[in-house]
Amino acid sequence: MTVLEECLSPHVAMLQRDHVRLEWCAPYPVLERARSVAWTCFCRATVYELYEGAGRAFVRRTVQLDGGHEIHETAIRSIHETRAIWTGLLSGRAR
């Protein structure tokens, strides 16, 4: 069996100097039926996931640590706003 070593998901770009600082909160009861629609590559210690549901969305940040995962989330916003945040994350303009 061969192991696929290529990364299939995107990585976040190097952080830009004048980036937007996002507010990361402890997870709270999330949107019902929210589902992950995009994610960054799991080869990195920090993984970002875009969740959407019922016309709303948020981004989840998971830091994979030896002792477990540390999870934070952005506030729930409109899908449009959250996709703009997602694009900023991937391009290094927000973190």
Ligand SMILES: [Zn+2]
């Ligand atoms: Zn990767």
